[in-house]
Amino acid sequence: MGKAKRERENQAAQAPLTGTWTHAVRMLLFSAAIITAYLAIATLARGGDVPGCGPESDCDKVLGSPWAYWLGIPVSLLGLGLYGAFFISTFSLKIGQQQKATRALNSLTLFSFATLAAAAWFVGVQAVEIGAFCPYCCTAHGLASLAAVIFLSQASDIGSRLAVRLNFGAGIGVALGLVVVIAAGQIFLQKKPEAPLIVDLGQAQTNALIAEAKPAPKPTPPPATAVEPKPTAPAVATVTPEASSTRKAEPFLVPRSTLSLDATRLPLLGPANAPHRIGCLFDYTCHHCRNLHGFIRTAIDQFDGQLSCLMIPMPLDANCNAQFKRTHRNHVDACKYAKICLAVQQISPAKYDAFDRWLFTNHNTTKPLAKVREHAASLVGAAALNKAVASATVQQQLQQNIRAYELNSKNGKKSLMPQTIIKDKVIFGPPPSDAELQSILKKILGLK
Structure with missing residues (x-):
């Protein structure tokens, strides 16, 4: 009985740290990164004139505002870096590499809180300051935030298997600090308006x-018998009302x-x-x-x-x-x-x-x-x-x-x-x- 229990414990200890949930997290992060990369490339190449964002559309208002930049850098580039690091770190959760897996777990926890905090900040800015929502941006935030929530739901179990005690309070503190840094940069060092x-x-x-349609000329009537002309009233000039000479x-x-x-x-x-x-x-x-x-x-x-x-x-x-x-x-x-x-x-x-x-x-x-x-x-x-x-x-x-x-x-x-x-x-x-x-x-x- 004791031997069977030890075998089950050994099997559990050797089981992978990741599972089906990991594939979902990676897919969500990859999708968010693709959208963010599109926004970053379009912003850098076209100056914020993003295909799919018509003039005066909500995403045009968001991407054309100073809030779309941090210290002159498109925030989509910062998001791409965060989602990319989050995505890559998920591949380091391997049971046979204790130290590497521990570092990856701590990093992924911080990335998760940072993703949630950034999403809250930028969606809040769109709602309160800009008064418009960029569908691309909100979709990317939503996908990445869902990935963060899924990971955090599994983080404690992974930590217990690695004998690591996670400090969620510190993670939240770091995320709030990140928001403060972003907010300070956007409020006090806003990107100057670009030249038109x-x-x-x-x-x-x-x-x-532009030529306007004109009626076809009428055929010339045959000459009529000469008739003594009748006196005609003097012509009256037609004046265009209020036309300025x-x-x-x-x-x-x-x-x-x-x-x-x-x-x-x-x-x-x-x-x-x-x-x-x-x-x-x-x-x-x-x-x-x-x-x-x-x-x-x-x-x-x-x-x-x-x-x-x-x-x-x-x-x-x-x-x-x-x-x-x-x-x-x-x-x-x-x-x-x-x-x-x-x-x-x-x-x-x-x-x-x-x-x-x-x-x-x-x-x-x-x-x-x-x-x-x-x-x-x-x-x-x-x-x-x-x-x-x-x-x-x-x-x-x-x-x-x-x-x-x-x-x-x-x-x-x-x-x-x-x-x-x-x-x-x-x-x-x-x-x-x-x-x-x-x-x-x-x-x-x-x-x-």
Whole structure:
């Protein structure tokens, strides 16, 4: 009886320290590492413009924020290192190598607590500070955290077999210390905003406006019998309401394309006779676009009389923009906001500036759609507004604006919004400050 018991104890002592659970831990860590490596490579190679993260998406907000970096290093690289070390250490748990297995057990315990603490910190930052969640990041945190929980559930049993007493309190203390170090680096030594991406796309290929469909000419009727002409009333000149004689009518050229936009159909900020004109593709529901709008207003005032800007509504909304498969919750009704802007411009260009100043009173938030429509109607009339919003002119202009976005994104290999066209160059995304925008304008346009 005693001999059988000793044999069972010897078999138990020689049994592997790992089991099926180890394969699960490795699979989870490997999956988390793949996602993190993808984010790290994409961030380093593309400056945070990660495929699958559309403009203004939650992951775009997270990966484009200073919280995505620690001392200038993408936090995804730090996560990759942690998950990689965690994964490799699981292969050192071998019963025949006591010292190596003991070191591996202690390391794995620390890695587990560090993984859980890092996940809590970064998910908390997304929830509280950024107000958006990156699906890639949260998936990686979830997979790695599950691996950590599985390991910790087995750690005590492994420790007893190795005659090692685990100090979970010390592990928790180390994890909290790690969070403090990360938090201090991100709060007090935040990564400075990068200079905006400026791409020289080259000159446009034509100055011609997009040709509109014209009716086929009617056949010339056969000559009629001569009739004594009747006196006719004097011709009455047709005047376009509120059209400005100083408004530049030249088409606005989209770099490296055959597309040019009819400047008279687009809202203009600044003096119509300014010697320098830029264009801004914007979406009112895009917070980066709203910030840039404020910078543009400041620049126009700063360069007194030298600069104007065509505002080109370009909704990030799948309801009218085929470039998007679905509409992000931040951009619901973006098409409607864009049409209202174009409609006000179509009805009364002279009143657009007042409408624009009211619309962008607060660059941090959007005004409710119903309130925007009501205010626009108060300026130009409800009937005229409804007619213009549904007009073919507004629909056509909106699609041309979307086409400009498509061409810029294709040629510049970036889909960031807003997009600012300055001569042959396009700025993708907003400059970090109004001073930075003014510096760019001085450099490209030679403004003083």
